[in-house]
Amino acid sequence: MHLKEVSVSKEANLPFAGIPPELSERTNALIDQEPDFSSLEVSFSHQYEETKPFTLWNFLAPYKFRFIFALILVALTEMLLLVGPYLVQVAIDQAIIPKQFNVLLMVAGVWVGSLCLAVVISGIRIRFLGRLGQLLMYDLRVRVFSHLQRLSVDFFTEEKAGRLLTRMTSDIEALSNLLQTGLVNLIAQLLALAFILILLFSFNVQLTLILLLFASPIMLTFTIWFSRSSEKGYEVVRNKIADVLSDLQESLSGMRLVISFNRMKHNMINHRNIVGDHRNANDYTAKIQSIYRQGTQVITTLTSIVIFIAGFFILRNENPTLDPEGAFTLGTLVAFNILVGRFFIPINELSGLYNEFQSGNAAVIKLKGLLETKPSVVEKENAIELKNLKGEISINNVSFAYDGKTEILKDLTLHIEAGKTVSFVGPTGAGKSTIAKLISRFYDPTKGSITLDGTDLKEISFSSLHSQLGIVPQEPFLFHGTIRENILFSKPEATEEELLTAIKAVGIEDMINRLPEGLDTHCHERGSSLSSGERQLLALARAFLSKPRVLILDEATSNIDQQSESKIEKALDALLEGRTAIIIAHRLATTMRADITAVIDDQKIVEIGSHEELMEMRGLYFRMFETWEKQKEERS
Amino acid sequence: MYNPTIEGEGGEFKDEVFYEPVNIEPRFSDPKSTIDPDKTKNWFWRVLPILMSNKWPLLGGLFLMVFTMILGVSIPALMGMLVDSIEPAIINSDPKVFFQLIILIVFLSVIRLIGGTIGSYQIGKASNQLEADLRSVIYNHFFTLSFSFFDKTQTGQLISRANSDIKTIQMFLMIAPMLMTSLLSFVFAAIYMLSVHVFLALSSMIAIPLVFALSVKLRQLTFPLSWLTQARQADVAVIVDENINGQRIIKSFAQELMQVNLLAKAAKKLQWVQVRSVDVSAFYNPLIENLSVLGSVFVWVYGGWLVIEGELALGSLVAFNMYLMMIQMPFRFLGWMLMLEQRAKASAGRIFEILDEKSELLQDKDQVNIKHMKGHISFKNVSFSYADELILKDLSFDIEANETVAIVGQTGSGKSTIIRLLSRFYDCDEGGIEIDGINIQDLSIKNLHHHIAQVLDEPFLFSVSIKDNIAYGKPDATDEEVIQAAKAAEAHEFIQETSDGYYTVVGERGYTLSGGQRQRLGIARALLVNPSILVLDDATSAIDVNIESKIHESLTRLLNKRTTILIAHRLSTINLADRVIVLDEGKIIASGKHEELLNSVSRYSEILSQQAIKNDNESQDNNETDEQQRKRISDLLNQDSDAFKGGFSE
Ligand SMILES: Nc1ncnc2c1ncn2[C@@H]1O[C@H](COP(=O)(O)OP(=O)(O)O)[C@@H](O)[C@H]1O
Ligand SMILES: Nc1ncnc2c1ncn2[C@@H]1O[C@H](COP(=O)(O)OP(=O)(O)O)[C@@H](O)[C@H]1O
Ligand SMILES: [Mg+2]
């Protein structure tokens, strides 16, 4: 495993991390119990699996019997919860008023028994459903993440990284909530409502009708109003907090610019405005919640009052002597009132569940969208495993447009013999990097084809292509982890000796020796404490380690001094003996080392040949060389 | 192409001592107070000044909450009386008491609704205001910190402090008053119950300590679990985030499977800890919930017996039960609140760690402001280290006003560090830097930055429009000025080709622009503010020679009236300078004209690799050591590539 997990205790070397000591003991004890999953292996294939569309139903279908079992448990718990209010009525009418103490004892016995049963059954239910839910979530995380690996580079350019991250975090969390509490609760509350209504009807039909016709509509309207407004409110809060966070993130990342352009005041006011909007959004939800919380209590109390008044008149008409044996008794009235409180709980809960359901459903839709996105660059079924690549590349009449409209490359043809070093020069924005991306198959050409050793790129399996073809981009990407892990990224199984060779080849052994923990120094913030040239050197070491048969350097040495560069080039010469290389650079010195140079401009190759040949052509290359020489003379 | 606004001293704001652009209307008043600087105080007292800067909603809300709580406590007693008032006699003749009670209850409920709503809303508002103020205070504080602070912290960490830690405090301050009042209601309820029947009251509360103990135990178990859950969730998020940003690297080294395995492990750990949480709550939650009911069972049995014996009215028994429910609530939440307090305290500690961090940069000594900076820079015996190792050693050099100087040195020799010291991102450990004869530590920071503009090696673009990016240092610049700057940086043409021209929003990290295009935007941004000192730190590394030479043309036109520092590796760039300063291992080894240095200083030609090029040009053989090195590396590199050797016959 090359990347260290961001483990809790590992971060302690930063002064600003961790938890207070009084709490850390228990957390550390827990971490010690955590099993080691390091031998866990999952499978992955680039093939896009055509399964059923991702809907809640399809997702849960394989587990339907487990869910039915869970539902039975839920129904049992809900029934047990109603034993209490029923027993209260029995106690008043059959024990207290008729003064039957042993009936009272019996009631107590049954009640305690039902409580014990409730403890056991709901314990089992929580455990069972929780485990099932977590298993589903694990599967889903791996499934969505695997799909992300299948998607092509264009997808990651278009989608905001932050938005993709929420697919894997908050969307899956929302779905998890829906599964573990939402769905079951929904059914539980509906059941509870039904049971309570049955019990209420058995107590008294008139009172129940009053409850249903008078109080329920009010509570229901109130609850619906609340869930609508709070949903709207939270939506605004979510948007505003996203604004706050992205402003914060950008200010911290661009801190040097903020300071050096004296933008502090502007940014402070701007942030205050954003924070203020967020506060207003919070105030709105606080208002809604205050009204709702107090409102439900008052509605419950007032409903009790109405029931009492109605009960009073019923008693007066039907049972003025308060005979406990009568059709409607005082005990019934009291028990009824206790149940009224219970009756409103499911209604309130259902409103919360409605929101949960909404966001769970939204998450399902978003995940479905992601899982159904097809990669634009696909690996063919039964793709060829191309072993022992020679490195002959041929680009045949290739045209390409990122957006399908504006052509960046037009009818480009180029043949690179195995073992040759080719350099691309040309104005910025001419499409040099684009060719490199096409050869690495980050994109497929819109027209024409590219072959490697005579095989069309589209026929070759991704793993055999990429393990023999390495590209080093201009902006090196360092992962969270140590320098060692970052270099080993291209070949996790490499030996220490190979690693050291790669490091020596790019000449960073001195730099690494200077670092406090050598190779095991953490790359802070994607390597911000290294100079930009040093980061490029690390990226080069990474590429050297994997010893690709075809190496593409896309301005990979632009921030490196010439001495280091020529050292690297020597190492490269050694490395490249018999290997194919494509080097994109703006330094003529680099270009002059190449076997062939292709000058790219105006969507195509305008000139091609060795340095001498190009000079003779007296074209764009010649002019570039002139510019360079002229500047030299002018100055000196 | 002659452009008066960015040439020389033509800019409007050049007459100001410093230009601090504000192009936005404040819509909210600034925080009125900040935290108490006394580090010895308890966290709550340190936050109190901010809370108190907005005290009326808070105090008013608290008063209303207590008031409505008292009303709320009286309702069950009235309900009990209502039950008792239903007697055969009353039912038949005189229901007056019954209806009086009803009117009273309705009246109290309505008051409670109004009071309670306003009260809890005000408390919510106060806590939201506190949150907003803390957010602003901490954001503003970030700008006063030195860069060595940011070197030892991670952005993610800072963001979580400036966000979730503040949220934890806000939560606590919103919920604490509610729990406090409900705790107070316990007192009233207990008094009522005791006044009705001492022994019944005491024995009905038997389950409460047990419920309390269990819920404290539950919270104790939950804290590490929820904490670890968060940590594991963060692990998953970090992996996904890096995976998304590093997707090209992952693809180009075919490491997808390894990434999936990495995630699977993290997800498995998350699953493990969440299952643990499930198990804990499966054990404790049903127990706590049903144990509370046990008190009711006891009340009905024992109380029922008392009613049978005639010692208690049925209504009192009903009221008793309602109170029992009421008093169990605060105890169930007390454990929760203790944990919230612990967390709020920890969060506050983490926030204070940032706010207590002081930087020397912004001390209000007698600060000098230069109105028209000439741009004479002189480094006097400057030494500097980021950590232990000295990066710059006793460095002294001068750059004349209006001079163009190139700093040349190996990668990692400290070139960018010199620039960082000059703009006071860091302060020198020893020695000093003077501009126009004034030590930069005596200059006000804003004045310094007003005169210096730099283009860094990796141009950072904000996710706003191209125009706003160029006008970052001068948001009130006219379109004309922006276009002029873009033209000078040879960026105008490609900007016009983008979908919305100057109004195209540059996506995250500007992925759809090529490297050279981004660098040109960075140059335009610096040119627009018309600085007295312009620094280009490897700012044209991704730009081809032709365009570079055009940029240089406009630069030479503009350079004459300002001091320019160039850091570059390319001869084409170095050639632009009047003078070259050669930096090696933190020391200056030479300074002079490029051609002279090339002939006289061997280290210089080494750094520029002039030999190597000559060798290649004249097709001379590499010297022996090179050849040996080459062979050795080649041997090593090919050692274990047997797998590939088969198809490789040369
Ligand atoms: N992902 C992308 N989406 C859209 N346009 C792109 C993307 N990447 C590059 N371009 C555009 O394609 C053109 C060629 O870019 P590139 O190949 O990076 O040029 P260079 O020759 O400098 O390497 C530029 O105009 C650039 O703006
Ligand atoms: N923030 C930092 N913390 C610690 N070391 C740093 C930091 N920034 C740069 N360094 C180290 O200081 C040395 C000089 O860096 P720099 O000035 O960026 O070099 P360059 O001459 O390439 O611009 C390098 O070895 C680099 O690793
Ligand atoms: Mg490019």
Ligand SMILES: [Mg+2]
């Ligand atoms: Mg640098």
